[in-house]
Each structure stands twice: as structure tokens, then as C-alpha cells.
Amino acid sequence: MVYQEYCEAMKELSLKIMELLAISLGVDRFHYREFFEDDCSIMRCNYYPSCQKPSLALGTGPHCDPTSLTILHQDQVGGLEVFTNNKWQTVRLHSDAFVVNIGDTLTALSNGRYKSCLHRAVVNEYKDRLSWAFFLCPREDKVVRPPQIVSID
Ligand SMILES: O=C(O)CCC(=O)C(=O)O
Numbered sequence: 697m698v699y700q701e702y703c704e705a706m707k708e709l710s711l712k713i714m715e716l717l718a719i720s721l722g723v724d725r726f727h728y729r730e731f732f733e734d735d736c737s738i739m740r741c742n743y744y745p746s747c748q749k750p751s752l753a754l755g756t757g758p759h760c761d762p763t764s765l766t767i768l769h770q771d772q773v774g775g776l777e778v779f780t781n782n783k784w785q786t787v788r789l790h791s792d793a794f795v796v797n798i799g800d801t802l803t804a805l806s807n808g809r810y811k812s813c814l815h816r817a818v819v820n821e822y823k824d825r826l827s828w829a830f831f832l833c834p835r836e837d838k839v840v841r842p843p844q845i846v847s848i849d
């Protein structure tokens with residue numbers, strides 16, 4: 697029940713963020729909300745056992761999320777890193793905050809104006825770690841393309 701409520705709240709939050717992104721692109725505010733109708737979003741709980749030699753272990757290897765938006769909540773152990781300015785940087789922990797990632801689908805939907813970000817999760821030497829990721833994804837048969845107004849470079 698809590699799980700279902702969490703998923704519904706994440707879906708609504710991600711659609712609200714998509715409204716703001718639509719406005720920022722000069723697109724009709726509800727354009728993406730309509731695009732994500734009957735969505736095939738995914739919720740995933742990640743568990744990373746502690747590891748005595750973290751540098752030799754792969755938590756979640758470097759990747760860009762293939763999805764549209766990811767809303768991530770991490771526990772107080774930490775381990776999420778983002779590749780920016782040519783180096784891996786730790787994403788600061790904040791118990792009251794979510795991390796919002798742009799995924800590859802959104803890069804396509806925005807004609808490259810929003811870029812997906814390379815990130816990874818490293819494991820902790822002493823503590824197990826948990827993270828919860830909600831991935832906003834369109835219905836599987838949707839054609840992914842930017843609205844015309846955003847297609848013009
Ligand atoms: O556990 C994390 O902090 C990141 C997980 C992640 O990148 C993913 O599930 O796609």
C-alpha cells in the first residue's frame with residue numbers, strides 16, 4: 697500500500713516537473729503530460745551490500761538512464777556520483793531531497809536541449825545501502841520525438 701502510494705506520488709511529481717520543462721522549452725504546458733498518459737513507468741529499489749574493498753566492487757556501473765526522468769531517493773549512506781567537469785563528483789546527501797536525473801528519452805523529447813547525465817553508484821566499505829528510483833517512461837508503443845516547436849534548431 698505504501699509502495700503504491702509512493703509510486704503514485706512519484707508519477708504526479710514527475711509529471712509536474714515535465715510541465716515545468718515544457719514551459720521552459722516554450723511548449724504547451726500539458727504537452728508531455730499527455731505524452732505520458734498510460735505510462736509504463738518503473739519503480740526500483742536498489743540494495744548495495746557493504747564491501748570491504750569498495751574500489752574493487754561495482755555498485756551500479758557508469759550509465760545514463762534510458763528513461764525520461766528519474767526521481768531518486770537515497771538513504772543516509774550515500775554513494776551516488778555524477779560525472780561532471782571531467783570527474784566523478786559525489787551527490788550531496790539530503791534526507792529531505794530527491795535527485796532528479798534527465799534520461800536519454802528526455803534528451804530525444806527535447807531535441808537535445810536537456811542532456812542525460814552520466815552517473816554511477818559506489819558501494820560503502822562498512823554499511824549496506826538502499827536507494828529508490830522512479831523512472832518515468834512512456835507507453836511502449838509511443839513514438840519518441842520532440843514537438844515541432846523544439847525541433848527547429
Ligand atoms: O543507487 C543509486 O544511487 C543510483 C541508481 C541508478 O542510477 C539507477 O537505478 O539507475
Ligand SMILES: [Fe+2]
Binds near residue numbers: 759761815
Ligand atoms: Fe541510473
